[in-house]
Amino acid sequence: MWAAGGRLSPMLAAGVVSSCVRVVRCNRRGKLPAGSVTLIPRRAHRVTQHGNTGKLERNGEAKKSVICLEGNIACGKTTCLNYFSETSNIEVLTEPISQWRNVRGHNPLxxxxxxxxxxxxxxxxxxxxxxxxxxxxxxxxxxxxxERSIFSAKYIFVENLFRSGKMPEVDFAVLSEWFDWITTNIYLPVDLIVYLQATPEKCHERLKQRSREEEKVIPLEYLESIHQLYEDWLIKRTSSPLPAPVLVIPADHDLNEMLHQYEENRDKILHACYL
Structure with missing residues (x-):
């Protein structure tokens, strides 16, 4: 069912596999202490297409850990990624921003x-x-x-556009249908979410310092909205399902303190699959 490069085959993309069973994830409420790991009941066991979930899974990768680094714009994700990129036996995938800036000569971002x-x-x-x-x-x-995930793309950024009245309901419905199809039919394992919890004010300060062209128009109010959606999802757990346990790292500190925190949490992050 897989085409070259790990992509879906045209037959599957056309919807041939339609009998998959949706996995319902737990979404318990409660305050999450900063800097701690909270265990949430996991998704279904890692199985192949012929297992209980019916979802597609690539063979040979069940023992590998996947960590998603989440947080507001300018919360310090790049610093965290750079720190862990120097660790052996870990690969770092940044957001494909260059692709979002250039789609056959167009800049949708x-x-x-x-x-x-x-x-x-x-x-x-x-x-x-x-x-x-x-x-x-x-x-x-x-x-x-x-850096981030398909889950935060939907639960945070699409949701924010819709709630703010800047995305028509029909657009939101179409994106939701696509997202639901993907998460119903394709197994997307995540072992740990690392949430860099920074205040909107600190993010706004850092955003102005780095001066990315597209970000010059981002107001503080936008960062406040994104922050609240992240808090509802990862801390209060009152909005969307959690795909994995959450490790919260306070991220308002200066560079030296953040590097110290990454070192303190290194083992928890690198051994996420055993949590």
């Missing part, structure tokens, strides 16, 4: 920030595709750390 009502679904459809490609690409090391 820049267009979305300029006019989200017009270009929101254009960007988010492509984000969903590229993040799915990240999840499905072959893992080259025992541990993979991904």
């Amino acid at each position: 820049g267009l979305m920030y300029q006019d989200p009502e017009r270009w929101g679904i254009t960007l988010q459809t492509y984000v969903q595709l590229t993040m799915l490609d990240r999840h499905l690409s072959p893992i080259s090391a025992p541990v993979r750390m991904m």
Whole structure:
């Protein structure tokens, strides 16, 4: 069923496999202490297409860990990724921002920030595709750390566009249908979510310092909205399902303190599959 490069075959993409059983994840409520790991009941056991879930899974990668690094814009994800990229036996996948800035000569990321009502679904459809490609690409090391995930793309950024009134309901419905099909039919294992919990004010300060062209138009209010959605999802657990346990790392500190925190949490992160 898999085509070259880990992609879905045309037959599967056309919907030939339609008898898959959806996995219902637990979504318990409660406050999550900062800097701690909370165990959430896992998804179904790692199985192949012929197992109980009916979801597709690539063979030979069940023992490898997948960690998703989550957090607001300018919360410090790049610093964290750079730190762990120097560790042996771990591969780091950054968000494919260069792809979002150049789709056959077009910049959907820049267009979305300029006019989200017009270009929101254009960007988010492509984000969903590229993040799915990240999840499905072959893992080259025992541990993979991904910058964000297909889950936060939907639960945070698509949700924010819709709640803010900048995405029409029909666009939200179409993206939701695609997301539901993907997560119903394809096994996307995540062993740990590392949440860099930074205040919107600190993120706004860092955002202005790094001066990325597309981000110049981002107001503090936008960061506050993204922050609240992350808190509802990963801390309060009152919104969308959690695909994995969560490790919260306070991220308002300076560089030296953040590096110290990454070192303190190194073992928890690198041994996520045993949590």
